[in-house]
Amino acid sequence: MTGYSDSTIWLIIVAVGLGTYGLRWSFLGIFGSRPMPIWAQRMLRYTAVGVLPAIVAPLVVWPAATHGEPDPARMIAAVAAVAVGVLTRNVLAAILAGMTVLYTALYFMA
């Protein structure tokens, strides 16, 4: 039991679904192939490098799995993933390096 009626829950689901779709469709749907202002294009080139590290950094420094306690194994693994990614420019190699270092470090630090 959630304390909400079934129809309320469905209302929430549909509203969040529509709102989220609206955000995703927004620029891609409206602008299409019309050019965007130069300054906007310039900023948007840095969306991925601006958003993803900002999502990840707090998770690296204060991991949820350790209840926010900084964890050396996870930090070393993050550094390894970045280093291999920068050096090889290969996403898969960086993932493998990060996970390998994580498991090795967790094993030795346990």
Next chain:
Amino acid sequence: MSAQAELAASPNLSPEQSRALQRSPAQCVRHGFLQALPFILVLMPFGMLFGVVASEAGLDLAQTVGFTVLVLAGASQFTAVQLLTDHAPVLVIIVSAIAVNLRMAMYSASLVPWLGAARPRDRAWIAYALIDQSYALSIQHYEKHPRLSIDQRVGYFLGSVLATCPVWVVAMLLGFWLGKSIPEDWALDFAMPITFLALISPMLRTPAHVAAALVAVVGSLIFAFLPSGLGLFVAAPLAMITGAVVEALMERRNGARL
């Protein structure tokens, strides 16, 4: 010789770049699919956890599936279910769960130069399947291979979606039915940070990209005290502005030297 084949033969391309240009759209789908497979490591544990949390919160199977299929955004789904358990007002739940997805509008905008020329029908499903993983993987592919045709870009995006979105749904069902998530000591919580870092680091090829990433990291740590992930919406725009400013400065300096 087709336009793409002609481009592929141009001498200033790396072998990898000319290979990418020669792929048919169907081969692009396969390529995107294969490159997105590592994300299963991320999506399985989070998807299963959502199934568990949703069933514990008292949602039935149809509602849990509804959330996953209609919203298709992990952080937002978790926020909504958490607030349901806290008995928050309906409007608060709706607004908070949508606000978590504001970054999707930034993704949408940054894809315009790459996918804006796609047919409206294609843009409609691309918008539906625009998740962190499909976005990040595709944008780094487009930046690495700027001369891909629109069909090749759409194909690659489709491949990355096919490898990720169905997994999210299946994982959610497994979690819901088994009532179990993947054990914590597998440390799969950290697969998400690692895959995101792995996607970002090959993109750090200009001083502007490096500066933007640094500001994103520092900003997100400084503003981590803000509630419900709002720090991201301070840090990310700051980082994007930094990237744009550094780019403009570098251009001016290079222009002065010429």
